[in-house]
Amino acid sequence: MAQWRDLQERLAQAGYVASDDLAMALHLSITLGRPLLLEGAAGVGKTQIARVLAAIREAKLIRLQCYEGLDAGHAIYEWNYQRQLLAIRAASEAGEAGSGMEARVFSQEFLLERPLLEAIRQDEPPVLLIDEIDRADEEFEAYLLEILSDFQITIPELGTITATARPLVILTSNGTRDLSDALRRRCIYSYVDYPDRTTELAILAAHRPDIETALMGQIVAFVQSVRKEDLEKKPGVAEMLDFAAALAGLGVNDITSDPAALQASLVTLLKTRRDRDAMPLEVAQRLAGVAA
Amino acid sequence: MAITRFPARAPGPAARMAGFIAHLRDGGLRLGPSETAAALEALTRVEAQDPQEARLALKALCCGDREEFARFDDLFDAYWQNSGRERISVHPGESAGARNSHRAQEARGFAGSGAGRPEAPDDDSDAEAAHEGEGRLVGARMRNLMQVDLRQLVTPQDIAAAEQVAIRIARAIRDRRSRRKRAHQRGESLDLRRIARASIATGGEPLRLFRRKRPERPARITAILDVSGSMALYARIFLAFLKGLMQADGETDAYLFHTRLVRITDALRDGDALRALTRLSLLAQGFGGGTRIGGNLALFNRNYAKRLVSGRSVVIIFSDGYDTDPPELIGEELARLKQRGCRIIWLNPLKGWKDYEPVARGMAAALPHLDLFAPANTLQSLADLEPELVRL
Numbered sequence: 001m002a003q004w005r006d007l008q009e010r011l012a013q014a015g016y017v018a019s020d021d022l023a024m025a026l027h028l029s030i031t032l033g034r035p036l037l038l039e040g041a042a043g044v045g046k047t048q049i050a051r052v053l054a055a056i057r058e059a060k061l062i063r064l065q066c067y068e069g070l071d072a073g074h075a076i077y078e079w080n081y082q083r084q085l086l087a088i089r090a091a092s093e094a095g096e097a098g099s100g101m102e103a104r105v106f107s108q109e110f111l112l113e114r115p116l117l118e119a120i121r122q123d124e125p126p127v128l129l130i131d132e133i134d135r136a137d138e139e140f141e142a143y144l145l146e147i148l149s150d151f152q153i154t155i156p157e158l159g160t161i162t163a164t165a166r167p168l169v170i171l172t173s174n175g176t177r178d179l180s181d182a183l184r185r186r187c188i189y190s191y192v193d194y195p196d197r198t199t200e201l202a203i204l205a206a207h208r209p210d211i212e213t214a215l216m217g218q219i220v221a222f223v224q225s226v227r228k229e230d231l232e233k234k235p236g237v238a239e240m241l242d243f244a245a246a247l248a249g250l251g252v253n254d255i256t257s258d259p260a261a262l263q264a265s266l267v268t269l270l271k272t273r274r275d276r277d278a279m280p281l282e283v284a285q286r287l288a289g290v291a292a
Numbered sequence: 293m294a295i296t297r298f299p300a301r302a303p304g305p306a307a308r309m310a311g312f313i314a315h316l317r318d319g320g321l322r323l324g325p326s327e328t329a330a331a332l333e334a335l336t337r338v339e340a341q342d343p344q345e346a347r348l349a350l351k352a353l354c355c356g357d358r359e360e361f362a363r364f365d366d367l368f369d370a371y372w373q374n375s376g377r378e379r380i381s382v383h384p385g386e387s388a389g390a391r392n393s394h395r396a397q398e399a400r401g402f403a404g405s406g407a408g409r410p411e412a413p414d415d416d417s418d419a420e421a422a423h424e425g426e427g428r429l430v431g432a433r434m435r436n437l438m439q440v441d442l443r444q445l446v447t448p449q450d451i452a453a454a455e456q457v458a459i460r461i462a463r464a465i466r467d468r469r470s471r472r473k474r475a476h477q478r479g480e481s482l483d484l485r486r487i488a489r490a491s492i493a494t495g496g497e498p499l500r501l502f503r504r505k506r507p508e509r510p511a512r513i514t515a516i517l518d519v520s521g522s523m524a525l526y527a528r529i530f531l532a533f534l535k536g537l538m539q540a541d542g543e544t545d546a547y548l549f550h551t552r553l554v555r556i557t558d559a560l561r562d563g564d565a566l567r568a569l570t571r572l573s574l575l576a577q578g579f580g581g582g583t584r585i586g587g588n589l590a591l592f593n594r595n596y597a598k599r600l601v602s603g604r605s606v607v608i609i610f611s612d613g614y615d616t617d618p619p620e621l622i623g624e625e626l627a628r629l630k631q632r633g634c635r636i637i638w639l640n641p642l643k644g645w646k647d648y649e650p651v652a653r654g655m656a657a658a659l660p661h662l663d664l665f666a667p668a669n670t671l672q673s674l675a676d677l678e679p680e681l682v683r684l
Binding site for chain 1: 322342352
């Protein structure tokens with residue numbers, strides 16, 4: 001069997017149903033040692049893939065959540081100032097010489113590792129998840145590019161730290177802004193779309209084996225048709241699973257039989273007021289009727 | 293135009309891969325020479341005899357965004373499976389042709405604004421041909437000068453007042469501070485790293501305090517002014533306003549459009565006010581005519597936005613939203629512009645009117661993409677914008 005099929009199989013065993021596109025992109029990213037850039041709407045499982053991958057490779061998952069204004073102190077490293085000041089005070093009372101003290105205070109012991117530094121200092125290759133890279137600003141993107149090409153970080157007081165084991169890097173983006181061409185070119189790319197009907201059924205079956213097959217079919221068909229409606233925020237896979245859990249919790253066996261329970265469960269799918277208004281009970285029942 | 297090579301004629305796998313990469317490039321994918329090597333290497337990691345595997349592998353490697361991801365399968369079939377050759381021989385031709393014409397367009401645009409000549413029309417080939425005949429070009433220029441003279445439209449008092457407002461607003465927008473900190477003598481927060489280090493010399497007592505502050509990072513203003521017939525009444529104020537924006541800092545960029553888009557940055561920067569206005573009136577040929585907001589925004593996105601608009605930009609559009617292009621186009625192009633991470637402000641003179649509703653279809657399509665939609669029918673309403681802009 002081809003290696004990437006094997007990977008797809010192992011992901012499926014761990015509860016992640018990956019499309020052919022995604023499995024191949026992951027395989028290439030692992031074998032070629034290049035970062036993987038995943039784009040797609042929120043809730044299609046971009047972050048989850050990193051978790052599952054870490055689990056099946058028995059690797060450590062290191063996550064860096066990006067936000068506007070993310071800086072080196074939060075992404076790479078920071079000195080532990082409080083401890084440094086205390087150590088200096090204690091050492092000077094003990095009569096230690098200044099030069100030795102400086103070397104000691106700026107040593108590994110006083111360094112606070114942030115995700116990027118942590119990722120390149122592991123003995124075993126970890127999975128490094130850089131989540132929502134599009135939220136960080138362009139300066140950070142440029143800096144990240146440098147780390148992703150050399151896997152080394154320079155700390156003025158300590159010198160250059162080079163990766164002992166190359167981390168497997170996964171970047172995700174929701175497309176709130178365009179990423180630079182340079183970053184895109186360095187990465188293996190895959191676009192993660194909402195799963196099709198069969199895939200989504202498999203996902204639901206993997207997560208909720210307790211739900212009856214008939215209800216599963218209804219849930220998936222219903223959610224798929226909800227996604228076709230004109231909504232502000234389309235429900236993702238996580239929402240679908242919540243919806244299934246809600247229906248199961250309410251003891252529903254057939255979504256057409258109990259309109260009140262269906263209406264109540266919709267809170268797990270529709271997350272804005274406009275979307276709630278756009279989907280009154282009649283519309284929901286019509287979709288449920290088609291799904292059944 | 294590049295010609296797609298017939299795969300069977302290529303001598304070896306490397307050459308065929310190079311041909312494929314070149315073919316993808318013609319199809320609009322952004323690929324450099326190193327991708328050829330990477331693609332060959334990728335194929336050694338999968339079973340490349342299986343077309344499906346090769347397709348998936350090359351897709352993951354060569355695509356850079358969603359659009360390319362969606363188009364890749366067609367491009368792949370076209371090159372490796374002869375069935376699709378015909379379609380592709382049209383496809384890259386189209387895009388390559390379009391790209392070339394953009395480039396030519398841009399070149400013309402610069403030549404035009406540099407010499408104070410109007411830009412050639414963007415897509416109307418008849419008009420373009422007509423302008424190439426020298427006699428008609430000169431004739432048209434004379435007539436337009438007589439019909440619309442901006443020197444008469446802008447009075448000195450108006451200029452002074454509008455410029456003052458604009459200078460204040462430009463400062464308000466520019467004062468965006470970075471979120472990262474730099475060493476600074478009177479900053480608002482302590483630089484613990486330097487303090488810790490300096491305190492070694494004083495036995496752990498932090499005697500000297502170092503500070504940091506957030507440096508100012510200027511926002512870049514890009515102003516796009518609609519000078520179509522429906523806007524003619526307001527154009528003089530806005531032009532003066534634009535001139536004020538330009539004076540406030542050296543990076544502001546300005547455009548005006550009616551049926552076509554003209555870059556007026558250089559004309560507005562002209563030190564001699566009279567000559568600047570003369571140059572402007574030349575640029576504003578067709579001033580007071582119809583409007584093509586969507587098409588002009590598309591032109592702006594293709595020709596200028598890539599280089600000049602970034603996450604630190606504020607794009608200000610002065611227009612009433614009456615458009616002869618389909619309204620969806622405005623929505624699409626604004627969404628594309630927004631993708632560059634900039635903020636978009638739309639100043640609409642009609643909004644200052646009592647009971648105004650954005651019913652112009654173009655305006656309605658634009659609304660979801662705007663960060664600020666504000667009235668701008670008087671100088672006062674412009675001045676009132678200042679606090680709003682600071683908040684952006």
